[in-house]
Amino acid sequence: MSNSGRKINYAVRPAKNVERKMMRDLFIRLRSFGRLEDYRYVGFGSKYFSDFILFHKVLNISDMTSIESDVHNRDRYEFNKPYANIKMEWGKSTEVLPKLATKHGKSIYWMDYDGAFEKYMLEDIAIISETIESGGVLALSFNCERLKIDEVNGANNLHEQLVKMVGKEYVANNIDTRGWASSKKTAVFLKNCIVDKIEHILKSRNYSLLEDEKLEAAQKLFFTYADGAPMVTLAYVFSSKIDRSRIESCHFSDLYFVREGDEPFDISTPNLTIKEIRHLMEIRPCAEKVNAQIFAKKDVDSLWENYRYFPGFSEIESF
Amino acid sequence: MTTQDETNRIDARPTKEFFISMLTRDIATDRAILDLIDNSIDASQSNSKTDSRISITINENEFAIRDNAGGLDLQIAKEYAFRFGRSASSPLTPNSVGQFGVGMKRTLFKIAEKFYVESRKNDICYRVDVDIQDWVQRENSWNFFFNLLGKDVLAEGETNIVVTKLRPEASELFSEHTFSIGLGNEIATAYFKQLFKGLTIELNGQQIISEDIYVKVSDELSCLNKEIKIDGVDVSIICGVTDRELQEGGWYVICNGRLVAEADQTVATGWGANGVPKYHPDFAFFRGLVEFTCADSSKLPWTTTKTGVDQDNKIYKAALYHMSASMKPVIAFLRERAQEVTYEAEGKINSTPLMQSIENAKAIRIYDAPAKNEFIRPERVLPTEENDKMASIQYAASVEQINSVKKSLGVTTNREAGEKTFQYYFKYECGNE
Secondary structure (H helix, E strand, C coil): CCCHHHHHHHHHHEEEEEHHHHHHHHHHHHHCCCCHHHHHEEECCCCCHHHHHHHHHHCCCCCEEEEEHHHHHHHHHHHHHCCCEEEEEEEHHHHHHHHHCCCCCCEEEEEEEEEEHHHHHHHHHHHHHHHHHCCCCCEEEEEECCCCCCCCCHHHHHHHHHHHHHCHCCCCCCCCCCCCCCCHHHHHHHHHHHHHHHHHHHHHHHHHCCCCHHHEEEEEEEEEEECCCEHHHHHHHEEEHHHHHHHHHHHHCCCCCCCCCCECCCCCCCCEEEHHHHHHHHHCCCHHHCCCCCHHHHHHHHHHCCCCCCCCCCCCCCC | CCCCCCCCCCCCCCCCCHHHHHHHHHHHHHHHHHHHHHHHHHHHHHHHCCEEEEEECEEEEEEEEECCCCCCCCHHHHHHHHHCCCCCCCCCCCCCCCCCCCCCHHHHHHEEEEEEEEEEEEEEEEEEEEEEEHHHHCCCCCCCCEECCCCCCCCCCCCEEEEEECHHHHHHHCCCCCHHHHHHHHHHHCCHHHHHHHHHEEEECCCCCCCCCCEECCCCCCCCCEEEEEECCEEEEEEEEECCCCCCEEEEEEEEEEEEEEEEEHEEEEEEEECCCCHHHHCCCEEEEEEEEEECCHCCCCCCCCCECCCCHHHHHHHHHHHHHHHHHHHHHHHHHCCCHHHHHHCCCCHHHHHHHHHHHHEHHHHCCCEEECCCCCCCCCHHHHHCCCCCCCCCCCCCHHHHEEEEEEECCHHHHHHHHHHHHHHHHCCCC
16 A cells, blocks of 8 residues: 655654664574575555665665555656666555565565555455465554544444454454553554464465475564554564574574564654763763753663664755 | 163164255255266276266156166175265275265155166176155165166166156156256266266257366466375366356366366355455456365365365365465456556556457367466556546536536536536635645
């Protein structure tokens, strides 16, 4: 889908920027599975192609495909492509993925949806899970606002909203109505639907595979962040039984932001000036040197946690 | 352990009436008749005959099916063939179509009050005569009885099943001309593969012609072909496109040569699940064939009535994954073809490579399609952006209302009325876009 390029320039969204670099560090570790330059990257480049630029520069991936539904402005997207080797595929993801998914080889998919979760995303997940190879990654980002539940008829209302989002087969008719005021509850619910879908596909796929070839998907990322609207990102690494030792040698869990369960890693970005950042970096890690009159603890913590990924934005005259 | 004697015995035997009603309830008469053909085919297979002839006579007074498939051995008839359900000790027929040991009995109980089965094999000719009412009344005996016949009654290898008295419902059904036409069509599709290979089936003296499945292929349009082995069952999946035919689009499922699902357009064959859209007229070009072959026919994913697939069968689930993945690129192509038609109708494109590729390809039997492990297709043409930025709106309104709008706008043509009203609405309601 991806048409939010019109709405916002990704490059200046700090949490998104941090997220992208964390994903880069996750992908670098896939080296145990094979040469990164042999991987294919499939994403929604929009007009900025920020993810494409980063993954090409750092991972040296050249086989890149950007899915774009804004068919009416094709020339503009082609113009904005930073590298000629990026192939544009025009249409909605659900219509384009069946064509892309048949291609052999290891792939990284980042379906960075710009809207709230919708049923078609589960279809996309099914299409990708049907063909993704061992060593492949499926990452998904979507908007995850907390649900607004009507006080009068909470259960019905909640049920209806969830069914609309994911379909009847994922919503129990006696669903517990408590706790939905937090967007984490919705995030975990959606994560479970996604896992169900992936596992359903892998189960039928595994029936005709030899014992060593049988695939499983392991969750590695569960991010929450908000540059504006609250977002969720999930990433799954697929591996066959015979490749289990490779996935272990990736040592994903050494990355402090890796999350394999229901507790998300929240990417918080501090609201600090350049001068403040410089000062805080000089005194790090001595918390006692922080002037509490100037700095909020929350800002200091989030800077010190993610400083390696924190972007340094500054204004430039572009013409 | 509980003692077991007459004093504490509880009678749990099935009644024959219940048995008959359960057995015959869930199968349509025409499909039941196919079960008898299945038996003939199995016989010719186990006797390695490739040119068998099956003749069926059907009208309001009679039903008979005669074949020269090799005959039914008397010893097998005595011990196995007439038992209800296949016993574990019964000899196996590799790659058989009859599997459940209910076919012949179910069909005859459904349509007959009196029937006989006669056969000659190894120069022994015999007849089993059954009066069903009489048999039901003999509560404690499940036996049938046979008589030996003179050799002149049948030729060696022949079997003849004759209903001497039809049940009234069957007689009524068989009197309808459309019933025998429908039955002929069912036979033509269910056995299209065997009919092509040389089997002859006659219905009321007319030979039935194979209803084959075709796909269109060319250098720029291919048919995807995949062979896999799942737990000892050979599965072959072929899919591609041919001319549009709404009723015929979908999946054809074959078990040991017998078609069990024809043009399936439901979720049972993957439509509307896991990224495949629901069946739709745009996909009426699609033809898919999935064939399961196994010496042990109990592994095959068919239902006992052979009118569909057993979706809970593990082998079927495994095959369904491959079907779903194989059909996706074909469906993507057909979606783009539908879009191409729209673009062309709107005058946004001048060439239609996708439509042309189907038109120009040559129709061949789906079995003759060359094996390709990918779906080859031409690239689509998208409208140039200038063409794509304009679109027309068309709608009808009452002449009276149109005239009053024209008068209010001070214009004379309908086109102007349409354009001005659109501009008016856009200016006041969408002006900030």
